[in-house]
Amino acid sequence: MTTQHEEPGHGDSPAAWTAVVVMLIAVTIGTVAFFLNMPWLVWASAGLLLLGLIVGWVMAKAGYGVRGPKFVPKKTH
Template sequence: MSNPIADPGHGHSPAAWTAVIIMLAAFAFGTLFYWLDLAHLVWASVGLLLIGPIVGWIMAKAGYGVNGPKYTPKAH
């Protein structure tokens, strides 16, 4: 192949990983709190779930996104 298609780098940045980890933790805690019948903590987990993408967006704007100056691409 003389002209391979480049990987756009979706999800391979500190901003993306941080957002996903926050949302995964929120979902796991929300499930646990639902099972334990702790409604106020379930709603707190929903709030944390909404904070995940916001943190990812802020980190991307701070330069930790795929095309940011603080991001170092890794070889696959």
């Protein structure tokens, strides 16, 4: 029985960062729109949230994910 396992990665990649930033912007806009009683903007921000998820997935498939060929991990000391 081996105790070694492959680290799954922590999402520290361009794809993950882009997805998270887009989603944070969407949640921020949605929260303000909800407070200002603007239902159309709340739904638009929900769409932007889904778009952030899709953008992250597409970037990961394009090689910018944790194990992608275009991803260069940071060197740690």
